[in-house]
Amino acid sequence: MSIGQQKSNDALGTANRGNPAESGLCTLCRADCQGRCETFMSCMKGRKMLYPRDFGTITAGSDNITHVGVSYNSLRIQGYNYGAYGLSKGLSNGADDCIFPNVNIEAEFGNEVKTKSRIPILSGALGSTFVAAKYWESFAVGAALVGYPIVVGENVVGVDKQSVIENGKIEVSPELDRRVNTYLRYHDGYGAIIVQMNVEDTRNGVADYVLRKYGDKAIIELKWGQGAKDIGGEIQVTDLDYAIFLKNRGYIVDPDPTVPEVQQAFKTGAIRSFARHSRLGYTDLSSSDQVQEAFMTAVADLRKLGYKRITLKTGSYGMEALAMSIKLATDAKLDLLTIDGSGGGTGMSPWNMMESWGVPSILLHSKAYEYASILAQRGKKVVDLAFGGGIAREDQMFKALALGAPFAKMICVGRATMIPGFLGANIEGVLNPERKAALNGNWNELAKSVAEIGTKPEEIFAGYYDVQKKVGAAEMKNIPFGAIAIWTLCDKLAAGLQQLLAGARRFNISEISRFDLASGNRETERETGIPFITEVQDEAAKRLLNS
Numbered sequence: 376m377s378i379g380q381q382k383s384n385d386a387l388g389t390a391n392r393g394n395p396a397e398s399g400l401c402t403l404c405r406a407d408c409q410g411r412c413e414t415f416m417s418c419m420k421g422r423k424m425l426y427p428r429d430f431g432t433i434t435a436g437s438d439n440i441t442h443v444g445v446s447y448n449s450l451r452i453q454g455y456n457y458g459a460y461g462l463s464k465g466l467s468n469g470a471d472d473c474i475f476p477n478v479n480i481e482a483e484f485g486n487e488v489k490t491k492s493r494i495p496i497l498s499g500a501l502g503s504t505f506v507a508a509k510y511w512e513s514f515a516v517g518a519a520l521v522g523y524p525i526v527v528g529e530n531v532v533g534v535d536k537q538s539v540i541e542n543g544k545i546e547v548s549p550e551l552d553r554r555v556n557t558y559l560r561y562h563d564g565y566g567a568i569i570v571q572m573n574v575e576d577t578r579n580g581v582a583d584y585v586l587r588k589y590g591d592k593a594i595i596e597l598k599w600g601q602g603a604k605d606i607g608g609e610i611q612v613t614d615l616d617y618a619i620f621l622k623n624r625g626y627i628v629d630p631d632p633t634v635p636e637v638q639q640a641f642k643t644g645a646i647r648s649f650a651r652h653s654r655l656g657y658t659d660l661s662s663s664d665q666v667q668e669a670f671m672t673a674v675a676d677l678r679k680l681g682y683k684r685i686t687l688k689t690g691s692y693g694m695e696a697l698a699m700s701i702k703l704a705t706d707a708k709l710d711l712l713t714i715d716g717s718g719g720g721t722g723m724s725p726w727n728m729m730e731s732w733g734v735p736s737i738l739l740h741s742k743a744y745e746y747a748s749i750l751a752q753r754g755k756k757v758v759d760l761a762f763g764g765g766i767a768r769e770d771q772m773f774k775a776l777a778l779g780a781p782f783a784k785m786i787c788v789g790r791a792t793m794i795p796g797f798l799g800a801n802i803e804g805v806l807n808p809e810r811k812a813a814l815n816g817n818w819n820e821l822a823k824s825v826a827e828i829g830t831k832p833e834e835i836f837a838g839y840y841d842v843q844k845k846v847g848a849a850e851m852k853n854i855p856f857g858a859i860a861i862w863t864l865c866d867k868l869a870a871g872l873q874q875l876l877a878g879a880r881r882f883n884i885s886e887i888s889r890f891d892l893a894s895g896n897r898e899t900e901r902e903t904g905i906p907f908i909t910e911v912q913d914e915a916a917k918r919l920l921n922s
Contacts, residue, residue, distance in 0.1 A: 380397060386435040389415075406509075415794055418863055450778070453879060454879060461886035501793075516855055517792075517857060519563070521865045522565030524569055529571050569593070599696070601719060601721070610723060745904070762787065766786050766788060766791075791864075832856055
C-alpha cells in the first residue's frame with residue numbers, strides 16, 4: 376500500500392473533512408458535506424483548480440517526490456523535450472499547433488459497434504442505492520451533456536415497489552424507465568446508457584425488458600463483481616414493510632423481517648434497519664470450464680434477443696478469475712470489460728471486507744495488461760478494457776490508461792462523479808428552498824466554501840455558460856445544478872489530461888503508452904513492469920554522451 380494521502384493541500388487551498396483515500400476523496404463521502412476537497416472545489420472552479428491558489432503572491436513546490444509502497448501514486452509521468460505524435464488532421468508539428476487544447480481526448484470502445492465518449496471515462500454502476508436514486512437526474516443529465524457513458528447498476532427493478540413482475544417477466548418498471556429516459560433526453564451521440572444485470576436481474580428478465588423498450592439505445596452489462604466487496608450488492612432499509620416486500624420479492628434480507636422476534640426488536644428500536652443482499656453467481660459450478668460454458672451461453676442468449684453491444688464488469692478477484700474475464704470477454708467479442716480493483720467505493724459494503732479483500736487496483740491492472748498481452752501475442756483481438764478502483768483525478772487517469780495501453784480505453788470513475796451531484800443539489804436547494812425536499816438538498820444556507828465564490832449559479836459554476844451554450848438559455852431552467860457541476864468538474868479533468876498528454880508529446884489519447892510512465896521505486900517496477908525512473912532512456916542517454 377502507499378503512504379497515506381495528506382488531509383490538506385495548501386497549494387490548492389483544499390482540505391478533506393475525513394481521512395483521504397488514494398483517490399484524494401474522503402474514505403466516507405457525505406452528501407451533506409460542506410466541502411473543500413479537490414473534487415468538491417473542482418465542481419465549481421473547474422480548470423482553475425489545476426493551479427496553485429493566489430497567483431502573484433505565492434510560490435509553490437511539490438512535496439510528492441518520495442514514493443513509498445506500490446500504488447498509482449508511486450508511478451510518475453514522463454515528459455519529453457522534443458517531438459509530437461498523433462496530431463489531428465490539419466495540424467502541423469509547429470509550436471502554434473502543438474498546444475494542449477489541441478490534444479484529442481475523445482475515446483471509443485466496442486467490437487463491431489463503436490461507442491464514442493468525449494472524455495475517456497464512464498460512471499461506476501449507480502444501482503439500487505438510495506443515493507443513486509436521489510441524485511440520478513444530476514448524474515444522468517451531467518453525463519449526457521458531457522458525453523460519457525453512465526451505468527445503471529444492479530437491482531433497480533427489484534427494489535422498486537412500483538415495478539410489476541409477472542411469471543418472470545417485467546411488465547412495468549417506472550424507476551428503470553426514469554433512469555434510462557433521463558439520460559436519453561440529452562444524449563447527443565456521445566456516451567451511452569449501460570444497464571447492468573446481476574443474478575436477480577437475470578431472473579427478473581431485465582435484459583428482455585430493456586431491449587423491448589429501448590432497443591439498440593442501451594448496452595447490457597453482465598456483472599461478476601466489483602472492487603468494493605466479494606459478495607452480492609447490498610442496500611439498507613429502515614422500513615419494516617419495505618423489508619418484508621424485498622424478502623417476498625426473493626431477496627436475502629438480514630435480519631429476516633418475517634421472523635416475529637425480529638419484528639418485535641424492530642418495534643422496540645433494538646433493530647432499526649435491514650440489509651438487503653444479492654446472490655453470488657456461479658455457485659453451482661466448480662471449474663473454469665463450466666464457467667466458460669455458462670458465460671458463453673448467457674452471451675449467446677443475449678445475442679439471440681438482439682443485443683449488439685454487451686459488456687462485462689468484474690471485481691478484484693484473484694489471477695485465475697482475472698484471466699478468465701479477459702479471455703471470455705475476448706472470445707465472446709464483448710464491447711468492454713471493466714476491471715474494478717480493491718479500494719473502489721460503494722454505497723454500502725461491509726467495511727472490513729472493503730478494507731481487506733481482493734487485489735489493489737494497480738496490481739490487478741498490471742496483471743490485466745500482462746494477460747491481455749498474452750492473448751494479443753496469440754493473435755487475438757483483445758476486448759477493450761476499462762480500469763476502475765479509486766481513480767478520481769486526471770493524473771491518475773493518465774497513469775491507468777498508460778499502464779494498460781494499448782488495451783485500456785476507458786477509466787471507470789465512481790464516487791468522484793457523484794460529488795458534483797450532491798453539491799449541486801445542496802446549492803440549488805438553498806437558492807430555491809421550495810424545491811429543497813424534491814432535490815434532496817441538505818443545506819439551509821450556502822457553505823462558506825461556496826459563498827466565497829458566489830451566490831448565484833452563474834457566479835458559482837465556471838462551466839455555467841458552457842452548458843448554456845450547449846442547451847440554450849431557455850433550457851437552463853431544466854438543467855439541475857448538479858449536472859452543471861459535473862460539466863465543470865469534467866472540464867477540469869479534461870484540461871488536466873490534455874496538459875499531461877501534451878507534456879508527453881501525445882496529441883491523441885490513442886497514442887498513450889507504457890513508455891509514458893516510470894516507477895518511483897523498485898517494488899513498483901517489479902510489480903508493474905514499468906522501469907525505474909532513472910533507467911528509463913538511460914541507455915539512450917549514454918549512447919548520446921558517447922557519440
